[in-house]
Structure formats: C-alpha cells, structure tokens
Amino acid sequence: xxxxxxxxxxxxxxxxxxxxxxxxxxxxxxxxxxxxxxxxxxxxxxxxxxxxxxxxxxxxxxxxxxxxxxxxxxxxxxxxxxxxxxxxxxxxxxxxxxxxxxxxxxxxxxx
Amino acid sequence: xxxxxxxxxxxxxxxxxxxxxxxxxxxxxxxxxxxxxxxxxxxxxxxxxxxxxxxxxxxxxxxxxxxxxxxxxxxxxxxxxxxxxxxxxxxxxxxxxxxxxxxxxxxxxxxxxxx
Numbered sequence: 001x002x003x004x005x006x007x008x009x010x011x012x013x014x015x016x017x018x019x020x021x022x023x024x025x026x027x028x029x030x031x032x033x034x035x036x037x038x039x040x041x042x043x044x045x046x047x048x049x050x051x052x053x054x055x056x057x058x059x060x061x062x063x064x065x066x067x068x069x070x071x072x073x074x075x076x077x078x079x080x081x082x083x084x085x086x087x088x089x090x091x092x093x094x095x096x097x098x099x100x101x102x103x104x105x106x107x108x109x110x111x
Numbered sequence: 112x113x114x115x116x117x118x119x120x121x122x123x124x125x126x127x128x129x130x131x132x133x134x135x136x137x138x139x140x141x142x143x144x145x146x147x148x149x150x151x152x153x154x155x156x157x158x159x160x161x162x163x164x165x166x167x168x169x170x171x172x173x174x175x176x177x178x179x180x181x182x183x184x185x186x187x188x189x190x191x192x193x194x195x196x197x198x199x200x201x202x203x204x205x206x207x208x209x210x211x212x213x214x215x216x217x218x219x220x221x222x223x224x225x226x
Contacts, residue, residue: 043220
C-alpha cells in the first residue's frame with residue numbers, strides 16, 4: 001500500500017482566513033493527485049485534481065504540487081464555515097487505477 | 112460532474128442475513144469500480160477493486176467469500192455482504208473510474224446497520 005500522509009488536525013481557522021492543508025506521498029512515480037472534501041456522514045466529494053508541478057486555481061481553492069518534494073497542498077482562501085469538513089488527499093500511482101487516500105485533515109472554520 | 116449512484120443509502124438488517132448494495136455510474140462507463148468501507152471517524156479503507164467482466168481484486172484482510180462483488184456491466188457493480196454480523200455495520204462507499212482513467216467519482220455511500 002502506497003503511503004499518503006496528512007496531518008489529522010483538527011485545523012481551526014477564523015472565517016475569512018486562508019486554510020492550508022498539506023499532504024506528502026511516498027511513491028515518487030505517482031502521477032495524479034486529488035483533493036476530496038468529506039462532510040460528516042457523507043461520501044467524499046471531489047474538489048480538485050492536479051497532475052503537473054505548480055499551482056492550479058479554481059475559485060477559492062488552489063492546489064499546489066511539488067513532485068521533487070513529493071508534496072501536495074490545498075489552500076482555501078476566504079474560508080467559510082461551510083468549508084468545515086474533513087479534507088482527503090488522494091494519490092494515483094504510476095500505472096495504477098486505484099487512489100490511495102490519506103487519513104484526512106479535519107478543518108473547522110470559526111465564524 | 113459525473114454521477115455515481117448508490118442504493119440503498121441506508122439499510123438495517125438482522126444478523127446472519129445478506130445485504131446487497133448497488134453502485135451505478137449514471138452518465139459514463141466505468142471499467143473500474145472500487146468499494147470502500149469507513150468506520151466512524153476513520154479514513155476510507157479500500158476493500159476491493161472490480162473490473163467489468165472479471166473477478167474483483169480484494170485487499171489483504173478482506174474476505175472475498177463474505178463480501179461478494181459483481182461488476183457485470185460498465186455501469187453497475189454490486190457488493191453483497193453475506194451472513195452479516197454487527198461488526199460489519201459501517202459506511203460502505205463505491206467509486207467509479209471513467210474509461211479515460213482520469214478521475215474517480217464517489218457514490219453517496221450506504222449506511223449498513225446489522226442488528
């Protein structure tokens with residue numbers, strides 16, 4: 001099983017602040033990287049995916065990938081209470097169909 | 112985005128009975144589907160990977176005779192929990208990968224409670 005590691009948190013930020021979620025992975029051959037959001041009792045929901053080094057922005061979300069450091073992050077700007085959830089980092093290894101998940105980081109946005 | 116539907120969303124069954132959960136990709140063909148289990152406050156645990164028309168590949172520690180997976184078509188996979196016991200109570204989630212292999216989409220999940 002490939003290793004995907006995340007800080008379990010909880011991470012608390014005030015409303016309007018930037019939330020930074022981090023993830024490292026062990027398989028240097030990994031090709032695709034995903035961030036999912038999971039509300040309590042619900043299924044994960046895809047937020048973003050990134051394949052190339054650098055930043056990818058979508059609305060208030062920015063994914064950052066550094067393959068040399070085997071590091072992927074998710075920034076949430078102007079955090080809202082509705083962003084409070086568990087964020088799962090997932091990595092799809094080279095030649096592999098499956099996603100390997102981190103344990104998730106619980107984010108709480110304080111109004 | 113792509114839609115993956117699971118049914119039922121919740122089920123309560125008696126110990127010793129079998130329960131079937133369906134996973135359908137509604138607007139795309141899924142050559143590969145995955146089944147996960149998630150206990151409260153824990154991360155997703157992959158149970159098995161199923162490819163259309165072939166036997167599922169189970170993760171270590173998952174009993175293939177207890178968790179029967181069938182992927183008979185490009186849009187449907189089923190998970191049958193046989194002879195369910197209370198410790199099988201969990202949140203079961205399926206996901207499906209589109210044929211391009213780019214992205215994996217999750218179903219809504221199914222809560223199973225065995226009493």
